[in-house]
Every structure is written in structure tokens, then in C-alpha cells.
Amino acid sequence: MKYIDEFRDGVVAKKIAENISLEANQARSYHLMEFCGGHTHAISRYGITDLLPTNVHMIHGPGCPVCVLPIGRVENAIQLAQIPRLILCSYGDMLRIPTANGMSLQKIKAQGADVRMIYSSADAVKIAQQNPHRQVVFLAVGFETTTPPTAVTIQQAQALGLTNFSVFCNHVLTPSAISHILQSPEVRQLGTVPLDGFIGPAHVSTIIGGQPYEYFTEEFQKPVVIAGFEPLDVMQAILMLIRQLNEGRAEVENEFTRAVLPTGNVKAQLLVAEVFELRRTFEWRGLGLVPYSALKIKSNYAEFDAEQRFQIPTLSIADNKACECGAILRGVKKPQDCKIFGTVCTPENPIGSCMVSSEGACAAHYSYGRFRDSNVSSRKANA
């Protein structure tokens, strides 16, 4: 398939890997964070870590929308779905997230609640049109990529004069999460795992462009390379980061020029600015409260805001004490460091956030990386 096969070519991957090995300075190490869950998935699925020299470390960041949604908000959604005759719609992955007591949207659906999995936010509007006598709530989640579609949906509902449609908004922002990680006391104090640079997200950047990352290069002197989702894109971005670090540069570079413009998608940005405004603070699962890191619906569109229409209490529910997601998301620990990884906590029965979606660090490692770990250790044991 065009734009896919040629970006997955194994021969070229080896070539880029060779360049990386040649250019990575043996006298130092490189700790690079891929912010986005799509990259985490690609790195695990294509075994990119195996192609990297041992002094180049990939750290999985918090860019998985399912993983970072706080459990309190999932609980809110479950309570909403139990309002008689209400229809709650969301993207498929959301339905599986378990709460502290093992409940999930999927489970209450099995018990009779009307929870519907949708592919696109536009489907939620259609459901509202088809069910004029029932309240329809769209549980909206995600980063800058899913926010513009939600904005379109709200405007559409307004244009159609729908009175039974609202959005439970949980949209979050990438740049604020990156700065939060860089400023977090763990990363500052422990200092054991310095983050040297970032692979910038692919789809998020198609919307926001390269400019928002300039803050990190200026304020924190960390290079950022925006990369596409295919394995060769990720490898080339790693090479570009190594080159910047070797040359003492900290710039925003773009590997994904085939889809990311420096200014991003201005049409989408204007739409988002029209419908949403910043929240002063928002809880991220694994990161805690992050200032100015999420969006809420503007008062002009209050009638489509589920938080205005329904009583939605603020719930803060802590993760299991054994869960190391917070440290993993900040690059301080690895999934294997968690005592319950792969035993109590598995993709079928996720205890913490990083195990919930295939883009989470623990789930990606569970699916693709754990056998490599055991191979490595058995090889070591046999040696």
C-alpha cells in the first residue's frame, strides 16, 4: 500500500540503524521519549529497540488518550450511563477501562445500560437525531487530534437545533503534559533518568504544527523531532535527535513533512478555539493534576456541555498502590519494574492506566516486548 510499505522496508531500516550505531557516541547515553502512544505501539510492534545500540533508550510517554483519562471521569461516565433512558456513546477503547471496583462501561452495558461504541463523533449526532426523546451523551476523550472532530460535532448539533445532545468533554493538550513531565520533581530531583529529547507526535502535530514545541527547545534546551507513525519514520527521528544532541543543538525538526506543516491545520485550530477554552487544571491518570492541560466547552455552547446539563461530581480515585505508571510515564521506571506487571496486571485485567490500551507502555511491552526480555535473560543465563 502506498505511503505504508515503503515506510516499513526492512532493508532501509537496517541502513538507518547502521547510521544510528555509527553516530551514537559510545561515551554517552541517549534517553529519548516518544510522547505519543502510536509511536510506543510502533516501537514495540516492529522491535525498533532491538535495532538500537544499547546506549540509546526509548522512554514511553503519556500520549495514550485512553490511558491518561482519570478513573474518576470513567466513574462519572458510568454514573451517567445509568441515568434511565440515557444513551452514552464513546470510542471503543473507552468501554474497557475498569474502575477501582472492577466496573467498566462494557460491564454496565451488559447489565442493560445503553452504551454505544462509535467510530466517529459524527455518529453520536446521528444517534441523537434518531432518538429525539432520549438524552444522548458523547464521552469525548483524546488529544488535539480528536478535539477538532468534537468541535465539528457540537457545531453540527447546534445547527440541527438538537436539544437532547451533549458532550462530556475530557480533551487534553500535548504540550502542557510534556512541560509537566520536564518540570516534575521526579525527573528534576532523581536526575537518574534525564530526558534528552522528544519524538513529537504524528497526528497531533498535523493539527498543532511544529511551533508549540519551540517552548521546550528554548525553555528546557531539549530537541524535538516530529515523526510519522511508520517504523522508518521513528528510526529516522531517533537518528535526527542523536545528531542534534551530538551537535549540542536543541531545535524543533520535522521528519513528517509529508503531513505536518509548521503552522499545522489552521482551520481545525480556529474551530477548536471557537468551541473550547482552557481548564485551569485537569487530572491525568499517572501524572496527577496538570495545570492548563485540558479543554472545556465555552459558555456559548453550554447547552451541549454534559457538565452543565447533568450533576457530575468531581471524583478523584487513586490507582492501586503497586502501580508504577506515574514513574513509567515520567521515564523513571520501566514496565518490568512493576511488581504486578504481567501477573496481576494484564491487558485482560488492567490494574493501572498503562495497561489499558495497546498504546500504553505496559500493554505494548506485554504484547511485544516481554518475550524479548525472557529471551535476553535466558540467553544471559545460558552464557
Next chain:
Amino acid sequence: MCLAIPAYVEQLLADDQAMVNLGGVHKAISLALVEDIMVGDYVIVHVGYALQKLDPLEAKQTLIMFNEMSKLADEVNKPTTK
């Protein structure tokens, strides 16, 4: 849920929609977030919306960049003439 592949625009439909081919799967998507899309373009699709058009020339450039040998590689592989 961010995983996505470039989609080929097969047909423009009413209401700012388009029929795309995603690796053999046909789907109607929204063009509300993009401008000037034509049949034959490739777009990045996320939750049913095209987010951006792919630039074929830039894609070609990127593939060329992938194939560039590191300058260091040349130095290492340089035949020693001494």
C-alpha cells in the same frame, strides 16, 4: 486509538464528505477539517475525519533522506589508500 493509515480519496460526496479507500476498506469520512481535497489525494484520517492531506513530494523527499548513508559511514568504509 491513534493508529491510522493514509486513506486514498476515491469520490467526493455531498455534505463535505468523501469516500476513501483504507487498504481495501471503503469508508465515508468527513472533510470538515481540511480544504481543497481532490479525488486521488491521500489524507490522514482520524475518528472519521480527514486531518491533513499528504504531500507526495515531501513523502518522496523523506524516502530519499532515509536512504542517505551517514557521512560517517563513508569515512568508515573508505578504502585505505596508504
